[in-house]
Amino acid sequence: MTRATKWALAVGVLILGVIIAVLPRDNTPSRNTAGPDLSAARASAALAPCPRGTGEVAQLKDVSTQCLGDGATVDLGTALAGHTTLVNIWATWCEPCKTELPVLAQYAAEPGAAQVLEVQVASSESDGLALLTKLGVHLPSVFDGDGQSGPVRSALKPPPSLPASYLVTADGQVHFIENPRVFHNSDEVRKVVEGS
Numbered sequence: 001m002t003r004a005t006k007w008a009l010a011v012g013v014l015i016l017g018v019i020i021a022v023l024p025r026d027n028t029p030s031r032n033t034a035g036p037d038l039s040a041a042r043a044s045a046a047l048a049p050c051p052r053g054t055g056e057v058a059q060l061k062d063v064s065t066q067c068l069g070d071g072a073t074v075d076l077g078t079a080l081a082g083h084t085t086l087v088n089i090w091a092t093w094c095e096p097c098k099t100e101l102p103v104l105a106q107y108a109a110e111p112g113a114a115q116v117l118e119v120q121v122a123s124s125e126s127d128g129l130a131l132l133t134k135l136g137v138h139l140p141s142v143f144d145g146d147g148q149s150g151p152v153r154s155a156l157k158p159p160p161s162l163p164a165s166y167l168v169t170a171d172g173q174v175h176f177i178e179n180p181r182v183f184h185n186s187d188e189v190r191k192v193v194e195g196s
Contacts, residue, residue: 041129055081057172068141084114087166092123094162107186
């Protein structure tokens with residue numbers, strides 16, 4: 001190899017190195033930010049639409065969460081304003097919750113019942129939809145995240161043991177239901193709601 005060829009090769013390598021050095025780079029790891037496709041699970045669960053309303057429940061002001069039935073964002077402070085609503089916090093791994101969910105569905109189907117809103121926590125959306133489908137519970141439900149906290153839990157501060165229920169009155173007061181902690185029949189639910 002001649003001296004001129006060596007110099008030409010060295011200059012070519014140098015130019016190639018400069019080109020590579022100045023090319024823009026995306027150093028962020030590629031990740032799929034879209035969650036799993038839940039459309040089939042949502043269709044099977046056939047949940048009632050999440051509530052919509054006007055006004056404000058002060059304790060739930062600016063608490064946004066996701067409607068489990070359709071994935072839309074729900075502002076709970078607005079959605080629950082002006083209506084008496086039983087809000088029930090549950091998780092798929094909670095055995096008493098699995099007993100209580102059908103009781104709440106039975107109560108909600110009775111004439112004159114207050115609206116019931118389910119809040120799934122600390123478990124995946126797909127697991128929640130599967131459980132509601134299995135139990136035949138079609139109540140409106142929101143998803144408060146699969147971690148240890150979410151916006152609804154931050155606002156209501158439920159106890160560590162589930163289920164936990166709250167009565168939101170038409171005038172916007174929020175009351176934790178201590179007795180009974182778990183509903184065993186629709187008469188218990190009615191007594192709590194009518195006793196408010």
